[in-house]
Amino acid sequence: MLIKICGISTPETMDAAVEAGATHVGLVNFEASPRHVTLEAAASLRARVPAGVKVVLLTVNMAPTDLSRAVDLVQPDVLQFHGRETPDWLAKLRETLECEIWKAVGLRDQGTLERCRQWIGKADRILFDAPAKALPGGNGEAFDWQLLANHDHKMDWGLAGGLGPDNVAEAIRLTAAPLVDTSSGVETAPGQKNPALIQSFCEAVRGA
Ligand SMILES: O=C(O)c1ccccc1NCC(=O)[C@H](O)[C@H](O)COP(=O)(O)O
Numbered sequence: 001m002l003i004k005i006c007g008i009s010t011p012e013t014m015d016a017a018v019e020a021g022a023t024h025v026g027l028v029n030f031e032a033s034p035r036h037v038t039l040e041a042a043a044s045l046r047a048r049v050p051a052g053v054k055v056v057l058l059t060v061n062m063a064p065t066d067l068s069r070a071v072d073l074v075q076p077d078v079l080q081f082h083g084r085e086t087p088d089w090l091a092k093l094r095e096t097l098e099c100e101i102w103k104a105v106g107l108r109d110q111g112t113l114e115r116c117r118q119w120i121g122k123a124d125r126i127l128f129d130a131p132a133k134a135l136p137g138g139n140g141e142a143f144d145w146q147l148l149a150n151h152d153h154k155m156d157w158g159l160a161g162g163l164g165p166d167n168v169a170e171a172i173r174l175t176a177a178p179l180v181d182t183s184s185g186v187e188t189a190p191g192q193k194n195p196a197l198i199q200s201f202c203e204a205v206r207g208a
Pocket of ligand 1: 006007026028030033034035058060082129135136137138139140141142160161162163181182183184185
């Protein structure tokens with residue numbers, strides 16, 4: 001089971017996520033987010049992460065030149081896109097960059113799920129999240145997990161949106177998600193990650 005702790009912004013919580021057994025750690029580069037880290041700070045946090053744990057850099061509608069600087073500086077294992085990026089652009093990045101390309105999609109209804117087929121062969125993984133609200137992600141809201149129950153997935157995927165230590169086991173049971181992602185659910189306030197909650201989340205996933 002893959003576990004992503006997203007929106008890490010301090011060395012202490014990065015270390016806590018790694019020690020708790022996260023397989024992926026997320027860094028948000030989006031100024032409107034309470035979890036925003038500059039590319040320089042992201043590079044410094046990235047340097048603490050041991051081989052074997054994948055670093056995910058999140059961007060929203062980043063210009064191609066800025067993206068290339070971000071990749072050079074942070075050297076992420078995964079780029080996660082939360083904006084209006086097109087399938088063709090992501091496919092091109094997938095061909096040219098060495099990192100994995102993930103696309104986050106706000107899952108509103110069955111129609112959204114069907115339109116997600118457009119990412120097959122264009123992205124390495126799709127991350128089903130709650131529909132965007134104030135932020136494109138990290139809003140701490142769950143969507144209707146029943147949409148994914150028994151769904152015939154044609155590409156790698158993950159589940160995000162309002163997951164925390166108390167509900168992640170139920171989410172896994174209902175959806176059989178191979179990867180779960182949390183941000184707000186392991187915080188005591190927006191942007192304030194808590195090591196004990198990170199540990200509880202990882203334990204709840206492993207116990208599911
Ligand atoms: O976390 C943010 O602030 C954020 C801002 C802009 C784009 C994406 C963002 N987060 C993306 C994530 O992968 C979150 O972990 C995911 O949306 C789940 O968040 P939450 O519901 O708070 O657990």
